[in-house]
Amino acid sequence: MSAPASPPPSGSVEFDEPSGTVVLRTAASCYVLRVDRAEGTVRHVHWGAPVPTADAAALPVWAGHDDSFEGRRDGVEEYPVEGGARFGVPALEVRFAEGGSPLEPRVEDVRITGGDHLVIALRDRSRPLAWELHYRVPSGGDVLERWTELTHTAGPDAQPLHLTRYASAHWPLPQRPGWRLSSVHGGWSAENRLERTAPAVGETTLTSRRGHTGHHANPWVMLDAGHADEEQGEVWATALATSGSWRLTVQRTAAQRAGVVASEGHEGVEVALAPGRRYVTPISVAVFGTGGFGGVSRAFHTYVRRHVLPHPDELRPVLYNSWEATSFEVGEDNQLALARRAASLGVELFVVDDGWFGARDDDRAGLGDWTPHPRRFPRGLRPLAGEVHRLGMSFGVWVEPEMVNADSDLFRAHPDWVLHLPDRAATELRHQLVLDFSRPEVTDWAYAWLHALVGDNAVDFLKWDFNRSFTEAGGHGGRPARQVYTEHARGVYRLLDRLRAAFPALRIEACAGGGGRIDLGILGRTDQVWTSDNTDAVDRLTIQHGFSQVYPAGVMSAWVTDSPNPLTGRTVPLAFRFHSAMAGVLGIGGDLTRWTGAEIEEAARLVGRYKDIRPLVQHGRQYRLLAPGEGPLTAVQYTDAEARRAAVLVWRAGTSFGPAHPPLRLRGLDPAGRYRDDATGAEWSGSTLTGYGLPVPALPDGDCASALVGLRRVA
Numbered sequence: 001m002s003a004p005a006s007p008p009p010s011g012s013v014e015f016d017e018p019s020g021t022v023v024l025r026t027a028a029s030c031y032v033l034r035v036d037r038a039e040g041t042v043r044h045v046h047w048g049a050p051v052p053t054a055d056a057a058a059l060p061v062w063a064g065h066d067d068s069f070e071g072r073r074d075g076v077e078e079y080p081v082e083g084g085a086r087f088g089v090p091a092l093e094v095r096f097a098e099g100g101s102p103l104e105p106r107v108e109d110v111r112i113t114g115g116d117h118l119v120i121a122l123r124d125r126s127r128p129l130a131w132e133l134h135y136r137v138p139s140g141g142d143v144l145e146r147w148t149e150l151t152h153t154a155g156p157d158a159q160p161l162h163l164t165r166y167a168s169a170h171w172p173l174p175q176r177p178g179w180r181l182s183s184v185h186g187g188w189s190a191e192n193r194l195e196r197t198a199p200a201v202g203e204t205t206l207t208s209r210r211g212h213t214g215h216h217a218n219p220w221v222m223l224d225a226g227h228a229d230e231e232q233g234e235v236w237a238t239a240l241a242t243s244g245s246w247r248l249t250v251q252r253t254a255a256q257r258a259g260v261v262a263s264e265g266h267e268g269v270e271v272a273l274a275p276g277r278r279y280v281t282p283i284s285v286a287v288f289g290t291g292g293f294g295g296v297s298r299a300f301h302t303y304v305r306r307h308v309l310p311h312p313d314e315l316r317p318v319l320y321n322s323w324e325a326t327s328f329e330v331g332e333d334n335q336l337a338l339a340r341r342a343a344s345l346g347v348e349l350f351v352v353d354d355g356w357f358g359a360r361d362d363d364r365a366g367l368g369d370w371t372p373h374p375r376r377f378p379r380g381l382r383p384l385a386g387e388v389h390r391l392g393m394s395f396g397v398w399v400e401p402e403m404v405n406a407d408s409d410l411f412r413a414h415p416d417w418v419l420h421l422p423d424r425a426a427t428e429l430r431h432q433l434v435l436d437f438s439r440p441e442v443t444d445w446a447y448a449w450l451h452a453l454v455g456d457n458a459v460d461f462l463k464w465d466f467n468r469s470f471t472e473a474g475g476h477g478g479r480p481a482r483q484v485y486t487e488h489a490r491g492v493y494r495l496l497d498r499l500r501a502a503f504p505a506l507r508i509e510a511c512a513g514g515g516g517r518i519d520l521g522i523l524g525r526t527d528q529v530w531t532s533d534n535t536d537a538v539d540r541l542t543i544q545h546g547f548s549q550v551y552p553a554g555v556m557s558a559w560v561t562d563s564p565n566p567l568t569g570r571t572v573p574l575a576f577r578f579h580s581a582m583a584g585v586l587g588i589g590g591d592l593t594r595w596t597g598a599e600i601e602e603a604a605r606l607v608g609r610y611k612d613i614r615p616l617v618q619h620g621r622q623y624r625l626l627a628p629g630e631g632p633l634t635a636v637q638y639t640d641a642e643a644r645r646a647a648v649l650v651w652r653a654g655t656s657f658g659p660a661h662p663p664l665r666l667r668g669l670d671p672a673g674r675y676r677d678d679a680t681g682a683e684w685s686g687s688t689l690t691g692y693g694l695p696v697p698a699l700p701d702g703d704c705a706s707a708l709v710g711l712r713r714v715a
Contacts, residue, residue: 013118013137015110019057022110022118024135025050026142029288031135032056033078035120040105042078042120042133044172048234048288076257078120079133079148079170081105089203089249089261091167092150095270096127097159103129128154128275129161142289143303146171148281152273163271167263168284171238173223179258181250182222182293184546188215189534189567191515192546198226199252207247209266211434211470211485212512213519219246220550222296223258230624231292231667238262239300239550241308241520242282244489245269269482282521293549294667298621301552305619308524309555310500311507315614316528316554316585317348317394318607321463324535324561325591328362330355331376332384334593339384341592343391345600346607350388351396351463356381358408364431367403368410370449381457389458396461397453401446402492403432403467417442419484421474429468437491438484447498454503463530466512489521496525509557515543518551528555528585535561535589536568537580538653538704541628544583553638554618556584560603562591572704574599578606579649579706583617583636586610613647613710616640623667628653633661633696639668643686646675648709652699663693670713678710686713 014023020035032045043061051059061076080086082093083102095101108130109121116137123130130153136145146169152161173179181199183206184192206221208214220239228235240246242264249261262284265271273279285303289295305312320342326334330352339350354360356377358369366373372380385395404411404418406428411418418433420426426433435442453459473484500506510522511530518529529551532543540558547556558581564571581587586607595603610617616638625635625648632652639646646669669675669686676683684694689711699705 012115013112013135014053015112015118016053016057021045021057021059023051023053023056024118024137024144026137026144027140028142028290030056031144031288032059034061035107035110037107040107040122040125042107042122044076044078046174047172047236048174049290076172077170078172079131079167082165088259089170089251090165091170091261091263092131092148093163093165094129095162095164096129097161100127101164103127123153128152128158138303138307140306141302142287142299143307144286145283146286147283149278150273150281151278152275154275156275158275160272160274163273163279165263166265166271166279166281167261168240168281169238169262169286171236171260171262171284171286173236173258173260175255175257176225177256178226179252179256180224180226180228182224182549183220184218184549186215186543186546188513188516189532190539190543191215191518191532192218192543194546194549199223199250199258201252201254204250204252205247206250207266208245209485211245211473211488212466213243213246213517213522214469215512215514215516218550219248219262219519221248221250221260222293222549223250223260224293228292230294230627232290233292234288234290235293235296236286236288237296237300237550238284238286239520240264240282240284241524242486242489243492243517243519243521244487245485265486269485271483271486285520294624297549297624300550301622304520304523304552305554308520309527310525311527313619314527315618318346318610319349319351319396319461319557319585319587320345320347320393320592321351321353321559321587321589323353323398324566324589325593326353326355328355328360332379335384336387338592339388339391339393341595341600342588343393345588345592345604346611347393347588349394349396349461350391351398351461352381352384353398353463354400354465356397363405365405365407367400367405367432368408368435370399370453381459385458394460395458396463397457397459398463398465399450399453400465400467401450401495402435402437402488404435405432419470419473421472424472427471429471432468434468434470434473434488436484436488437495438487439491443491443495447495450495450499451502454499454506460505460507462506462508464508464510464526465530466517468513469516493521493525500525515547518547523551523555528557530557531584534567535559536565536570537572537577538570539568540580541634541651541653544580545624545628545634548622548624552618553584553622557587558582558584559587559589561589562594573700574602575606575700576651576704576706578603578610579651579708582606582610582613582708583649585618586614609708613638613645613708616645616647621668625664625666631661632656632658635664637664637666637668643668643670643673644713646711648694648711649706650697650699650709651706652704654703655701655705661696663695665693666690673713674715675711676714678712683714
């Protein structure tokens with residue numbers, strides 16, 4: 001018997017033309033679809049473990065109870081349209097000029113470019129709409145990308161058509177005995193609360209109607225059959241790379257099939273497509289894995305580092321931010337005092353927060369007037385920037401380009417630039433209004449002052465904030481009134497791309513009142529994100545756990561602030577606060593002028609310790625050993641790609657009576673290697689650390705106790 005043919009290399013697309021079967025392969029998964037030119041459909045066949053190409057071509061297409069069953073297409077089409085015997089959630093729905101909406105697809109072409117990019121071209125049989133389904137297999141991982149491009153094919157004298165649903169992708173899942181849905185929820189200062197629950201038979205929709213990603217949810221979902229855990233079991237996951245309004249609809253049928261329709265916009269947000277124009281959706285990203293939730297998370301982390309971030313190989317600096325120290329009382333003298341203290345700790349980036357500009361004495365005035373506050377910075381920002389640079393740190397400033405106060409010179413000059421409806425009162429939140437960044441004249445204005453700010457003041461870093469959701473989101477220039485819910489974010493993208501092209505060394509942190517704009521779209525144009533305005537070190541363990549389901553620690557900004565915490569009032573030891581923040585991109589935000597000499601000395605030591613493990617945290621593999629709330633301890637491990645080093649952070653938020661905790665079973669180590677504890681010199685084999693486990697390090701007495709263990713392979 002001959003040996004079976006080896007499967008093609010990962011990151012490939014194959015097309016068996018006689019059967020119409022397409023196979024997309026990642027490093028450890030397989031996605032199969034079938035093109036039926038006669039019927040005009042693209043049917044889903046399989047998404048899961050790898051199968052040989054010959055078998056894939058012979059696999060049947062699941063068709064409900066039987067081929068005559070009403071709605072037999074539901075759930076199995078790759079990109080279901082509105083029309084015909086389809087009763088599931090459509091990925092594409094259109095209102096044509098005459099008012100009709102049903103579509104009748106016809107397959108025009110199937111082509112593969114570069115070996116990793118599949119395009120299936122379709123069009124309506126008689127109406128002026130064509131669409132292309134794009135699939136791409138990025139190299140070096142287990143991720144699939146999908147997006148859709150839609151074109152109005154009529155001549156220039158035709159009327160626009162309106163896209164009422166325009167999904168990036170529909171991701172069909174197989175039949176399983178049951179399903180469990182994982183997602184995050186929350187609110188301001190309580191983002192990323194992980195929840196796992198059974199989705200209803202029917203439709204479950206997660207959405208943002210706010211014009212930005214949102215604190216209350218995040219555009220990703222994971223699905224499993226109810227048996228997966230952190231390191232074992234089949235998990236299917238998808239995320240959407242968009243920073244405006246969005247919608248993910250999970251469908252679960254009575255036959256226990258499932259699927260996810262991923263789309264930007266929310267209900268009622270239409271796209272007016274003029275003749276000859278093309279609309280390109282955001283990318284939807286998906287992963288299948290058998291290594292549980294942790295395996296899927298690491299696949300996303302690898303993807304973000306390799307294919308999303310502008311500068312993935314850089315180590316993010318330890319920063320200091322002055323907001324909690326000075327608030328709106330910011331001025332040149334107190335910033336200089338803080339900068340000198342920060343430099344003594346080993347800080348590498350000093351950031352001046354809100355209050356440095358215009359008439360900004362509180363949050364009621366000044367937004368939009370981006371010149372230095374004449375009383376607080378009479379010499380401008382350049383002298384402060386120069387001293388910060390002399391101290392060996394980079395210089396950064398806070399900005400909120402998309403917002404304006406009614407009490408500002410900008411609003412008095414351009415009241416029409418804000419989101420508004422002429423016959424409605426404009427709603428102010430945080431005493432501010434939203435500038436319409438879907439308008440080129442507004443983004444041109446923003447680019448001009450940002451270019452001057454960065455260029456004239458040697459600015460190295462921008463903390464780009466966005467502190468309120470959309471209301472009265474009116475349209476301009478003939479666009480539908482609600483199209484701004486998606487087009488504003490695209491305007492932000494264009495501005496960021498333009499600014500970074502002008503200043504390649506500039507680095508940017510995305511912030512939106514905390515974690516209100518965290519998604520793969522904004523990460524493609526920034527270097528890190530502000531995770532939450534809640535800097536309580538205990539609360540952050542839960543927030544950071546949910547964050548890590550999709551996003552890597554190397555983009556997660558985390559601060560050490562004062563105790564008691566300004567938001568919660570909780571008293572937490574300095575070491576615990578540092579250990580919590582060291583799980584991501586370390587920052588410091590307390591009032592250093594009030595820290596004691598002992599606190600300064602301890603902080604400098606911990607900053608140095610962080611710099612030692614920073615490559616592991618920011619670039620390594622993350623293993624969530626113990627989740628917050630599931631027991632007395634929370635623990636996270638980071639390991640480099642070669643398993644030469646590991647760092648383990650352990651926290652105990654509160655004391656309780658009970659037996660000693662069992663050893664921490666580590667992950668991702670070389671079983672034949674020997675590892676030495678940096679602090680104690682104790683040595684264990686990799687097989688012992690992963691099988692028996694690492695003895696829990698001695699923790700200080702009382703609540704909020706923590707420890708950091710560093711391990712190095714010595715043999």
